[in-house]
Amino acid sequence: MTVATSATTPARPVDRRPPALGGFSAAVLGIEIRRVLRNRRTLMFTLIMPAVFFLLFGLPQRGQELPNGQPVTAWIMISLAVYAAMVATTSAGAAVATERALGWSRQLRLTPLRPAAYVATKVVTAMVLGLLGVLVEFAVGAAAGVRIPADVWLVAGLAAWLGSLVFAAFGLFVGYLAPAENVMQFMGPVLAILAMFGGLFVPLELLPHAFQQIAKFTPVYGVGQLARAPLTGAGLDWVALGNLAGWTAVFGLGAARLFRRDTTRV
Amino acid sequence: MTDISPAVELAGLTKTFGPVTAVDGLSLRVEPGEVVAFLGPNGAGKTTTVDMLLGLARPDAGTVRVFGGPPSDAVRLGRVAAVMQTGGLLKDLTVAETVRLAAHFHAQPRPVAEVLERAGIADIADRPVGKCSGGEQQRLRFALALLPDPDLMVLDEPTTGMDVEGRRDFWQAIRADARNGRTIILATHYLDEADAYADRIVLVRQGRVVADGTTAEIKNLAAGRIVRATLPGADQAALAVLPGVQAVEVRGDAVLVRTDDSDTVARHLLTRTAARDLEITSRNLEDAFLALTTGTLTADPAPIGA
Ligand SMILES: Nc1ncnc2c1ncn2[C@@H]1O[C@H](COP(=O)(O)OP(=O)(O)O)[C@@H](O)[C@H]1O
Numbered sequence: 001m002t003v004a005t006s007a008t009t010p011a012r013p014v015d016r017r018p019p020a021l022g023g024f025s026a027a028v029l030g031i032e033i034r035r036v037l038r039n040r041r042t043l044m045f046t047l048i049m050p051a052v053f054f055l056l057f058g059l060p061q062r063g064q065e066l067p068n069g070q071p072v073t074a075w076i077m078i079s080l081a082v083y084a085a086m087v088a089t090t091s092a093g094a095a096v097a098t099e100r101a102l103g104w105s106r107q108l109r110l111t112p113l114r115p116a117a118y119v120a121t122k123v124v125t126a127m128v129l130g131l132l133g134v135l136v137e138f139a140v141g142a143a144a145g146v147r148i149p150a151d152v153w154l155v156a157g158l159a160a161w162l163g164s165l166v167f168a169a170f171g172l173f174v175g176y177l178a179p180a181e182n183v184m185q186f187m188g189p190v191l192a193i194l195a196m197f198g199g200l201f202v203p204l205e206l207l208p209h210a211f212q213q214i215a216k217f218t219p220v221y222g223v224g225q226l227a228r229a230p231l232t233g234a235g236l237d238w239v240a241l242g243n244l245a246g247w248t249a250v251f252g253l254g255a256a257r258l259f260r261r262d263t264t265r266v
Numbered sequence: 267m268t269d270i271s272p273a274v275e276l277a278g279l280t281k282t283f284g285p286v287t288a289v290d291g292l293s294l295r296v297e298p299g300e301v302v303a304f305l306g307p308n309g310a311g312k313t314t315t316v317d318m319l320l321g322l323a324r325p326d327a328g329t330v331r332v333f334g335g336p337p338s339d340a341v342r343l344g345r346v347a348a349v350m351q352t353g354g355l356l357k358d359l360t361v362a363e364t365v366r367l368a369a370h371f372h373a374q375p376r377p378v379a380e381v382l383e384r385a386g387i388a389d390i391a392d393r394p395v396g397k398c399s400g401g402e403q404q405r406l407r408f409a410l411a412l413l414p415d416p417d418l419m420v421l422d423e424p425t426t427g428m429d430v431e432g433r434r435d436f437w438q439a440i441r442a443d444a445r446n447g448r449t450i451i452l453a454t455h456y457l458d459e460a461d462a463y464a465d466r467i468v469l470v471r472q473g474r475v476v477a478d479g480t481t482a483e484i485k486n487l488a489a490g491r492i493v494r495a496t497l498p499g500a501d502q503a504a505l506a507v508l509p510g511v512q513a514v515e516v517r518g519d520a521v522l523v524r525t526d527d528s529d530t531v532a533r534h535l536l537t538r539t540a541a542r543d544l545e546i547t548s549r550n551l552e553d554a555f556l557a558l559t560t561g562t563l564t565a566d567p568a569p570i571g572a
């Protein structure tokens with residue numbers, strides 16, 4: 001036994017308090033956002049790929065017009081912005097899968113950080129990345145000559161971005177369902193198929209009738225329709241709105257349930 | 267500190283996993299400032315106990331109090347921190363970034379630089395966690411645990427899987443941490459770690475405390491010897507009252523007596539009984555540990571260290 005007691009160390013702290021907001025802070029948010037922006041894979045799939053898709057599949061349609069006279073390139077750009085936002089928010093939400101697989105979540109439970117603050121950080125990070133996805137896609141579109149009224153840019157952009165909240169919930173849901181480090185390798189193809197059913201790659205009108213009917217019940221359909229409505233002038237689509245609300249509820253409640261199970265599974 | 271409640275108070279703690287009773291009515295009281303080794307072989311229930319102590323697992327029965335309250339409160343106030351066997355780190359962050367991130371989870375964290383220094387990882391602060399050795403990662407976990415300057419530090423097998431150098435560096439970091447008033451609970455199956463580091467050793471086997479005493483008292487177990495003889499139908503009660511006898515066990519035709527005074531036992535057996543094949547073996551701390559934790563000689567927990 002040779003443990004010396006240092007005379008220089010201060011006495012034990014007495015006034016202890018828990019962190020404000022359960023540990024949710026702008027500083028942590030900043031670190032989290034920097035983390036996702038440092039991840040090449042995330043940037044590749046959320047920012048670069050949708051932009052490249054636009055250049056490959058959007059640009060050749062230059063000069064074509066929708067029935068209301070708006071450019072087809074804008075239609076494609078908005079669809080791909082929705083795609084970018086959904087991949088971004090899903091992957092940011094699904095990051096909890098990686099962190100659970102690595103055991104970081106367990107490490108966090110030994111800190112004063114509240115689980116709700118952790119999830120809030122993930123959701124906000126997802127939404128920041130989703131916004132970035134929309135902005136990059138729009139910037140590429142604008143640079144490539146897409147010209148639409150200012151209010152269409154704004155409303156379509158907001159719809160694409162805010163609608164992607166459903167996928168932040170989806171990502172969290174999957175993240176709490178499957179603690180796998182490489183969850184996005186599995187989720188990438190799933191998102192592509194959902195995007196197909198959501199009419200993000202090919203207009204649903206060009207697809208078989210049965211496909212169109214099924215598509216209305218899949219989770220990308222609602223946000224896709226709503227984001228393009230300002231452009232096509234389709235007005236408020238109640239089916240699309242119901243679809244978005246329904247899936248947000250399903251994934252949101254599902255994620256909340258799994259999250260509670262995860263945190264009380266002590 | 268005006269705190270009068272014990273640092274840790276476990277009462278009748280029980281946890282089962284299916285047919286396995288991992289922790290079996292374990293009670294333990296640790297006073298503030300104590301440095302306690304929770305010593306037992308693999309599977310003794312140390313990690314399960316520590317999990318319940320930290321609020322990571324819920325006991326099937328019994329209660330846990332940490333500084334007089336539930337463990338979750340102690341964690342939230344930064345009064346308790348732990349270095350666990352499991353509990354991963356983010357590979358995409360550097361050592362310093364990890365500590366900086368975790369510092370934001372606490373209301374009053376120690377400065378990042380100080381914590382890195384005390385954990386002995388200031389020189390690898392900019393290294394990605396994924397490129398750190400097991401020992402370095404463990405010292406990073408230790409740094410994270412130092413952030414709240416906890417009143418209670420729990421270490422669960424902190425050097426498992428480390429090479430000799432890693433172990434040495436880790437213990438150096440732990441020793442360098444001035445422990446002025448800090449309560450420490452170290453779960454380990456390494457006797458030498460318990461011996462070198464703790465003031466008090468709590469021996470556990472099969473989820474129960476089998477011995478509890480100061481390191482010196484536990485070491486006294488080693489002072490005894492074991493007298494073994496073939497003696498069918500041995501009178502255990504008569505042996506147990508001989509001076510110096512600590513424990514008596516009958517195994518088939520053999521009788522085993524653990525005693526401080528082997529001469530008296532040997533003389534008794536050879537002159538008063540029909541014992542034959544008598545042998546006397548001395549025991550070291552390792553033997554005491556093995557005996558107590560594997561049940562090769564039944565020990566009565568109460569007299570040891572009492
Ligand atoms: N999650 C679990 N599921 C089933 N059995 C478990 C679980 N955790 C621990 N055990 C069992 O409980 C016993 C005690 O385990 P543990 O607390 O890890 O011991 P120690 O840390 O002393 O090595 C062992 O028999 C182990 O197999």
Ligand SMILES: [Mg+2]
Pocket residue numbers: 312313314351423
């Ligand atoms: Mg263990």
